[in-house]
Each structure stands twice: as C-alpha cells, then as structure tokens.
Amino acid sequence: MSQRFRDQKATARAANEWTHLMFAPDKPPQIVYPPEKPKRVRHAPDPNAPPLERDVLKAVWKYLAHHPRVAWVTRLNSGTVMADFGKDGVHPLRMNYKRGISDLVGQLKTGQFLACECKREGAALMDHQREFLNEVLRNHGVAFVARCVEDAEKALAAP
Numbered sequence: 066m067s068q069r070f071r072d073q074k075a076t077a078r079a080a081n082e083w084t085h086l087m088f089a090p091d092k093p094p095q096i097v098y099p100p101e102k103p104k105r106v107r108h109a110p111d112p113n114a115p116p117l118e119r120d121v122l123k124a125v126w127k128y129l130a131h132h133p134r135v136a137w138v139t140r141l142n143s144g145t146v147m148a149d150f151g152k153d154g155v156h157p158l159r160m161n162y163k164r165g166i167s168d169l170v171g172q173l174k175t176g177q178f179l180a181c182e183c184k185r186e187g188a189a190l191m192d193h194q195r196e197f198l199n200e201v202l203r204n205h206g207v208a209f210v211a212r213c214v215e216d217a218e219k220a221l222a223a224p
Contacts, residue, residue: 115185115186115187116185116186116213117185118183118184118185118188121183121184121185121211121212121213122140122168122169122183124213124214125169125181125183125211125213125214125216125217126138126140126169128214128217128218129169129171129179129181129217129221132217132221134173134174134175134221135171135172135173135174135179135221136171136172136173136174137171137172138169138170138171138179138181139169139170139171140168140169141161141166141170142160142161143160143161143163143166144159144160144161145157145158145159145160146158146160163197164193164197165191165193165194165195165196165197166180166197167180167181167182167194167197167198167201167208168181168182168183169181169183173207177205177206177207178201178204178206178207179206179207179208180197180198180201180206180207180208180209181208181209181210181211181217181220182194182197182198182208182209182210182211183210183211183212184210184211184212185212186212186213190210198210207220207221
C-alpha cells in the first residue's frame with residue numbers, strides 16, 4: 066500500500082468517526098427544522114348554494130354541443146397574460162380584443178351567430194357583457210344569458 070492510499074484511508078476513517086459521533090442514534094438531530102405549516106381547513110360545500118359559474122358553463126356547453134340546431138360552439142378565452150417572448154422579454158399579451166365577448170360563441174345551422182353568457186344564480190351581467198349581447202341581437206344573432214341548462218333550452222326552442 067502506498068503512503069497516499071494510507072493517508073486517504075485515515076482521512077475517511079476520521080470522517081466516519083466524526084459522522085458517527087455527530088449523528089449517533091442516541092444524539093438529538095443537529096438540524097433544526099421549521100415548524101410544519103397548519104393544514105388548510107376545507108369546508109364542505111353548502112348543498113343549498115347555487116352551482117358555481119364554471120359548473121353552469123360546463124353543463125350549458127355540453128348541452129349546446131349536442132343540440133340539433135347548433136352547428137358548432139366553443140369557448141373563447143379572454144384577458145391578459147404575461148408572455149415570455151425570448152430575447153424581447155416578458156410582455157402583456159391580450160387574448161381577446163372584443164370587450165364583453167360571451168363565454169360561449171358559436172353558430173346555428175341556419176347561419177345565425179350564437180352568443181351565450183353563463184352566470185351563476187344571483188350574479189349580475191356587467192355593462193360590457195350586456196352591450197355585446199345586445200349587439201349580437203341587433204345583428205340578427207341569438208344571444209342569451211344562461212344561469213342553468215333550462216335557460217339555454219328556452220333560448221333555443223324552435224320559433
């Protein structure tokens with residue numbers, strides 16, 4: 066065995082002894098851990114509360130997608146996000162430039178434009194949403210507010 070190997074072996078043994086002394090089973094841990102954060106208490110949903118807007122939207126979308134008078138229907142995202150453009154940096158990006166556009170837009174098989182604004186029971190339309198729906202109606206489209214699937218059924222009932 067070379068001297069270098071013997072020195073490395075002695076260094077390793079010393080490190081092992083230090084480790085065993087520092088972290089022996091009978092010693093308390095040498096690291097202080099932060100206290101655990103309290104768990105968030107989740108309350109059970111109120112069974113008497115009206116369904117959330119996202120649930121109304123999902124149900125009405127499914128209904129419209131399978132309705133015999135509807136050619137197509139889709140959801141348009143709107144709003145602004147911060148997008149990374151690489152070398153140009155991070156800038157705001159608008160997803161939609163039509164203010165007040167409805168949650169669901171589509172077309173009837175007759176060619177009419179379809180606009181459906183989904184709202185939770187008790188929630189009010191904003192002015193720009195009302196203006197968009199009125200614009201669709203003025204241009205001979207079909208526009209309505211759906212607070213449940215029954216509202217969509219009434220709006221699409223055969224004239």
